[in-house]
Each structure stands twice: as structure tokens, then as C-alpha cells.
Amino acid sequence: MDQSEQLSITDPSFAQQVQRLHQLTVYGRWLFVGFLWLTIAPVSLWGLRTEIALWQQYFTWVAVRFGLFYHPLSTFGLAFCLGMTASVLIWQSRNILFGLPPQEKQRLEKQVYRIRQQGPTHPLWKWVCQ
Numbered sequence: 145m146d147q148s149e150q151l152s153i154t155d156p157s158f159a160q161q162v163q164r165l166h167q168l169t170v171y172g173r174w175l176f177v178g179f180l181w182l183t184i185a186p187v188s189l190w191g192l193r194t195e196i197a198l199w200q201q202y203f204t205w206v207a208v209r210f211g212l213f214y215h216p217l218s219t220f221g222l223a224f225c226l227g228m229t230a231s232v233l234i235w236q237s238r239n240i241l242f243g244l245p246p247q248e249k250q251r252l253e254k255q256v257y258r259i260r261q262q263g264p265t266h267p268l269w270k271w272v273c274q
Contacts, residue, residue: 158253158256161256161259161260161272161273162249162252162253162256164271164272165252165255165256165259165268165272166239166244166252168268168271168272169252170236173232173235173236174232176228177225177228177229177232180224180225180228180229181225181229184221184224184225185221185222185225187218187221188217188218188219188220188221188222188225189218189222191215191217191218191221192211192212192215192218195207195208195211195212195215196211198211199211256272259272259273260273
């Protein structure tokens, strides 16, 4: 048994600190997704503005396919935003429905242990340990 496992058994605040770190991870992922939608998505949509105007007049799936095919950077940007949103949704849903996997919980425990070892100089100290 390593030190982080001993801490989780003997220190009741340790589990609470692991939970706080997990919440920070969730918030961080959603902030990253929000940042993507506020930066990459508008640029990608701007690149598709002529096709979007065409789709509003004559919408067909072929027009969408060709519009996305001939604008690969815009398509990649939108696909990246959608993919990251879907991955965070699936990750968070899995954690809510089935709980944290043992590897993820162990990783969070080790990170909390490192934060506690470094003390107040660690950037996450005040959010995790106080």
C-alpha cells in the first residue's frame, strides 16, 4: 500500500480534496469546450458564410456535403468543437452513471498527494486543500 492509499484511509479530508480536484477537472474541461465554441466555431462558420447563405435558399444534403468538402479547415474546426463537446459529455455521463474508474480515482489521489506535498506554492492548493 502506498502513501496515497494510506492517506485515503486515515484522513477524512483527503476524499473531499479528491472530490474538489475532480470538480476542478470537470470545470476545466467545460471551460475548454466553451473556449473552443467562442473562438474556433465562429471562425469556422465565417469561412462557411457563403455556403450557409446558399443552404438557407436551397437546402439539400448534397449542398451541405460539398460545402463542407470544399472548406476543409472550417469543417475541421466545427468537427473539433463538436467532437470535444461530445467527448466531455460522454466522459461526464460515464462518471455520473458508473462512478469514477479506479485508474482515474488513483490518478486524482496521487495528484492531491503531490499538491499537499508541495503546499501553498502549488497553483491548485487554494482550490483543493483550503
